[in-house]
Amino acid sequence: MLAGVLLAVGCSNAPSADQCKQLLDHLVDLEFKKAGAAASNDALKAEIAKQKQAVSEAKSSEFLETCGKKMARTRVECALAASDLDAVARCDEAK
Numbered sequence: 667m668l669a670g671v672l673l674a675v676g677c678s679n680a681p682s683a684d685q686c687k688q689l690l691d692h693l694v695d696l697e698f699k700k701a702g703a704a705a706s707n708d709a710l711k712a713e714i715a716k717q718k719q720a721v722s723e724a725k726s727s728e729f730l731e732t733c734g735k736k737m738a739r740t741r742v743e744c745a746l747a748a749s750d751l752d753a754v755a756r757c758d759e760a761k
């Protein structure tokens with residue numbers, strides 16, 4: 667009985683699948699931004715978009731499972747609002 671109550675409490679604080687997907691996309695964008703990936707023409711924009719998609723697809727299954735089961739909704743919301751990777755790291759420090 668207690669396990670069911672704890673599970674229910676944990677689930678109420680869990681981020682939605684959509685929030686986790688948004689977070690993955692946001693983190694990939696921030697990683698590319700930090701690496702200096704900027705496009706000055708359409709061909710480069712298309713190549714960067716293709717690379718971002720490949721990274722997202724490669725990490726999607728594992729990340730979405732971890733996000734949905736082990737991350738608090740408040741942490742995900744904080745990371746979604748972050749403008750850089752340092753700000754994302756500060757979300758882990760916030761209590």
